[in-house]
Amino acid sequence: MLTDRQLLVLKVIVDDFIDTAQPVGSRNIAKKEQISFSPATIRNEMADLEDLGYLEKTHSSSGRIPSEKGYRYYVDNIMSPLQLSRGEVHRIRQSFSERMIELERVMQNSAHILSELTRYTTLVLGPQVYETKLKQLQIVPINQQSAIAILITDTGHVEHRSFAIPAELEHADLEKTVNILNEKLSGVPIVYLSQFIETEVKHLLQKYTNDFQKSYQLLNQALFTEQPTNLYVSGKTNILMQPEFADIDKVRSLFQIMESEDQIAPILKSEDEGLHIYIGRENKIEEMNNCTLITTTYSLGENQVGTIALLGPTRMDYAKAVSILDIWSGQMTKQLQKWFNEQ
Amino acid sequence: MLTDRQLLVLKVIVDDFIDTAQPVGSRNIAKKEQISFSPATIRNEMADLEDLGYLEKTHSSSGRIPSEKGYRYYVDNIMSPLQLSRGEVHRIRQSFSERMIELERVMQNSAHILSELTRYTTLVLGPQVYETKLKQLQIVPINQQSAIAILITDTGHVEHRSFAIPAELEHADLEKTVNILNEKLSGVPIVYLSQFIETEVKHLLQKYTNDFQKSYQLLNQALFTEQPTNLYVSGKTNILMQPEFADIDKVRSLFQIMESEDQIAPILKSEDEGLHIYIGRENKIEEMNNCTLITTTYSLGENQVGTIALLGPTRMDYAKAVSILDIWSGQMTKQLQKWFNEQ
DNA sequence: GTTAGCACTCAGTTGTTTCGAGTGCTAATT
DNA sequence: AATTAGCACTCGAAACAACTGAGTGCTAAC
Numbered sequence: 044m045l046t047d048r049q050l051l052v053l054k055v056i057v058d059d060f061i062d063t064a065q066p067v068g069s070r071n072i073a074k075k076e077q078i079s080f081s082p083a084t085i086r087n088e089m090a091d092l093e094d095l096g097y098l099e100k101t102h103s104s105s106g107r108i109p110s111e112k113g114y115r116y117y118v119d120n121i122m123s124p125l126q127l128s129r130g131e132v133h134r135i136r137q138s139f140s141e142r143m144i145e146l147e148r149v150m151q152n153s154a155h156i157l158s159e160l161t162r163y164t165t166l167v168l169g170p171q172v173y174e175t176k177l178k179q180l181q182i183v184p185i186n187q188q189s190a191i192a193i194l195i196t197d198t199g200h201v202e203h204r205s206f207a208i209p210a211e212l213e214h215a216d217l218e219k220t221v222n223i224l225n226e227k228l229s230g231v232p233i234v235y236l237s238q239f240i241e242t243e244v245k246h247l248l249q250k251y252t253n254d255f256q257k258s259y260q261l262l263n264q265a266l267f268t269e270q271p272t273n274l275y276v277s278g279k280t281n282i283l284m285q286p287e288f289a290d291i292d293k294v295r296s297l298f299q300i301m302e303s304e305d306q307i308a309p310i311l312k313s314e315d316e317g318l319h320i321y322i323g324r325e326n327k328i329e330e331m332n333n334c335t336l337i338t339t340t341y342s343l344g345e346n347q348v349g350t351i352a353l354l355g356p357t358r359m360d361y362a363k364a365v366s367i368l369d370i371w372s373g374q375m376t377k378q379l380q381k382w383f384n385e386q
Numbered sequence: 387m388l389t390d391r392q393l394l395v396l397k398v399i400v401d402d403f404i405d406t407a408q409p410v411g412s413r414n415i416a417k418k419e420q421i422s423f424s425p426a427t428i429r430n431e432m433a434d435l436e437d438l439g440y441l442e443k444t445h446s447s448s449g450r451i452p453s454e455k456g457y458r459y460y461v462d463n464i465m466s467p468l469q470l471s472r473g474e475v476h477r478i479r480q481s482f483s484e485r486m487i488e489l490e491r492v493m494q495n496s497a498h499i500l501s502e503l504t505r506y507t508t509l510v511l512g513p514q515v516y517e518t519k520l521k522q523l524q525i526v527p528i529n530q531q532s533a534i535a536i537l538i539t540d541t542g543h544v545e546h547r548s549f550a551i552p553a554e555l556e557h558a559d560l561e562k563t564v565n566i567l568n569e570k571l572s573g574v575p576i577v578y579l580s581q582f583i584e585t586e587v588k589h590l591l592q593k594y595t596n597d598f599q600k601s602y603q604l605l606n607q608a609l610f611t612e613q614p615t616n617l618y619v620s621g622k623t624n625i626l627m628q629p630e631f632a633d634i635d636k637v638r639s640l641f642q643i644m645e646s647e648d649q650i651a652p653i654l655k656s657e658d659e660g661l662h663i664y665i666g667r668e669n670k671i672e673e674m675n676n677c678t679l680i681t682t683t684y685s686l687g688e689n690q691v692g693t694i695a696l697l698g699p700t701r702m703d704y705a706k707a708v709s710i711l712d713i714w715s716g717q718m719t720k721q722l723q724k725w726f727n728e729q
Numbered sequence: 730g731t732t733a734g735c736a737c738t739c740a741g742t743t744g745t746t747t748c749g750a751g752t753g754c755t756a757a758t759t
Numbered sequence: 760a761a762t763t764a765g766c767a768c769t770c771g772a773a774a775c776a777a778c779t780g781a782g783t784g785c786t787a788a789c
Contacts, residue, residue: 068782083732086783104738104782145548181526183536191544193526193534201534203546205488280645283638291634295626302623411751424763429752447751447769 045095050121051077052088053097057109057117061358064286066106111323111357114335118320118361125362127370131160135370139378146170146199146343149375150275153351157371158278161364163355164301168311169273170198170349176232182221182265184208190217192265196233198343199382206264212257220258223247224265236266274304274311287333287356296330311350316340318368323357335359339368341375343383351375388438393464394420395431396440400452400460404701407629409449454666454700457678461663461704468705470713474503478713482721489513489542489686492718493618496694500714501621504707506698507644511654512616513541513692519575525564525608527551535608539576541686542725549607555600563601566590567608579609617647617654630676630699639673654693659683661711666700678702682711684718686726694718 045053055075059067069082069089078085089107092098097113100106109117138152150167158165181193185205194202208217223244231239240262252258279301288294300306310326313319321336331354338352351371353364388396398418402410412425412432421428432450435441440456443449452460481495493510501508524536528548537545551560566587574582583605595601622644631637643649653669656662661682667675674697681695694714696707 066782070782081732082782083734083784084730087731090784100783102739104784105740106782179528183524183526185522185538191536191538193536193546195528195534201546201548203536203544205544280638280641283634283641289634291626291632291637294634294637295623298623298626409751413751425751426753426763426765427761430762433753443752445770447753448771449751 045092045116048080049088049092052085053092053109053113053117054121056089056098056107057113057121060108061360064358066101066108068106071106109358111325114322114357114361118322122362122365124369125366127363127366131367132370134160135367135374139374145201147201149199150349151277153371153375154275154277157351157353157367158281160367161353161355161360162278162281162284163353163359163364164279164281165275165277166301166307166311166350166352166354167275167277168308168350168352169200169275170343175200176230177228177236178230180221180225180228180265182217182224184217190265194266204265206261209257209260209264211254212261213253216252216254216258217261219252220248220261223251224262240266274308276301276307282354285356287358293330293333297334300328300330310336311338311352313338313340313350316342316348318365318372320361320365333357335361337361337364337368339372341372341379343379388435388459391423392431392435395428396435396452396456396460397464399432399441399450400456400464403451404703407701409444409451411449414449452701454668457665457700457704461665465705465708467712468709470706470709474710475713477503478710478717482717488544490544492542493692494620496714496718497618497620500694500696500710501624503710504696504698504703505621505624505627506696506702506707507622507624508618508620509644509650509654509693509695509697510618510620511651511693511695512543512618513686518543519573520571520579521573523564523568523571523608525560525567527560533608537609540573547608549604552600552603552607554597555604556596559595559597559601560604562595563591563604566594567605583609617651619644619650625697628699630701636673636676640677643671643673653679654681654695656681656683656693659685659691661708661715663704663708676700678704680704680707680711682715684715684722686722 052072055072055077056067059071069085072078072085073080073082089098092113093100093107096110097116098107099110099113101108134156138149138156146169150169154165154167175196175198177194178197179193179195181195182190183193184190188207188210189205190208191203191205194200194204227244227247228236228239244262245259248258248262249255279298282288282297283294288297306328310321310328318337318339321338323335324332326332326334326336333356334354335357336352336354337359338350340348340350342348351368353359353368355364395415398415398420399410402414412428415421415428416423416425432441435456436443436450440453440459441450442453442456444451477499481492481499489512493512497508497510518539518541520537521540522536522538524538525533526536527533531550531553532548533551534546534548537543537547570587570590571579571582587605588602591601591605592598622641625631625637625640631640649671653664653671661680664679664681666678669675669677669679676699677697678700679695679697680702681693683691683693685691694711696702696711698707
């Protein structure tokens, strides 16, 4: 267990390093008002903290920087949640003020605002697709050859896709197909759609339409295209502002990671809900080993869970980042509950 | 006027520098097969080319690099269009294979493919909004409180917006309003919409709906929101691969420019159609002064013109970039014509 | 237990030297 | 008259030494 003075020294070092990105020396610590003892004393304490693994030196006669363990301790035991400014809280609230029908807009907007407030990179992962259900399907003809399908899921995902109407499909068949689809498919989980169509819809189409082949083709074009993107990244450029990314190679590899949803999505999906902090090598992606990732979840309905995360250097303003995520996820969950009940 | 030999030397230097990003010395030039004279001769030619302003030295005893004037001469008089590989042409063609209903998808897809093929950054600017006309409007109710409006313009822009249905609006009124809107608004240029509504639609609504206020509110919510994004950027990360952007500060300022549509859009809108090359300081943005921007236009209907551009270092593979843009814009214009006539 | 004092360490900066790729000029060659 | 070999010269880059200063650890005094 650390003494009070060790705690204080550790806190001052972490705070200072978060601020300046420079190793902290005993002399500078002694200058702070909170500190009432001499550099020599601090040096002794620092030596002890280093032995315990909370601090590191960049070289034998440098000041100290926090180790990953040091950050961990700071985050778990020292850090006090920051009181956000009224303006900051307002901005977060604001992003929920529009009527929420499309979850996408809210997520995109949130990503933008959070990355502006924190100056870190924001990653938002939408709710898991395998749980979402089709709520409504509309097919709007545009002209003789084409139509637009509008899909709305119970998670507020709205999507339009345009597609060609199979040539020579009779108008009556088109109408019937749409009716059948609309009636039968609402409430069906997206992942079971194709299976469900085989077992429940196919025979109806065969029975009620004149040209089954064409109707079936229509249906497939309307419903099955690529999966919608589920990951929103905002503020990538903020990474460039951090001195730890002065090296272009690091930026390059990190940017490449962030461009592929496949690599990012798994690490955002944490096992359990709530706030998680992954400091340095605690996350599994090598290119991110000098970063910290703070994730938190928001929930929509029963099991539907999405994730929002902030990515910054390990030397991150933890207090602020955590406070902002907390407020956001609280607001988000509240809003979603309200919205979910309304439906 | 340059002699044939000067032309050859200039070409070899530009080609070599495009390839290696290193100043080119007389010795290395002499080694090339195309060259049948000694380093000393080349040195004399290089000195002349430098006097004429086509070449530069990085320091007094370095090899030569092309000046902006040198690139300009190369582009205007020396460069021969590159024969693209079958695979490359195929990839470009492919991006037009889907049925085109939504211009957005095509643009996004094109941006992606071109930045992959060239390894530069691609910027696509959609057709000017002030010329586009509303082609069709559909309002699809989702539940008691909300509906989705689908707007389709004659340029193939498809957009959906969700909005709240004003409380207590009668269903009959909703239907009537939609009908009136659909009937009256198609073909109206977007920018005149609000004016047109005042003069042509307002009195109809007053006449045929019970609660004019509510209907009018509905209409405004459905039609007037932010302007859709018109600029698609792809392959920003490619910039990081260029050795001229090893300096993080340059990357930073360039990325910041590219994030704001306001700054990029004006330089993409060139006065006249066809291909344009802006080498170095020929473009007006200071942060882009060591870049080359190659733009070309595509047209849709009569006056509707969009722009696509490739952004890379001044040391760009001009021949390839130009060929690729040429092919793309040809395909695009052809497809759009076909599509436009069909409608 | 705390702190002043001091020797020691090491990154970073500055100055010096060396190396080599490249030039420009002159004189010899074709 | 055009080309080329030869050579002195230039200058960036790399390698190395000297110097500086912020910082440490240890010891002895307070």
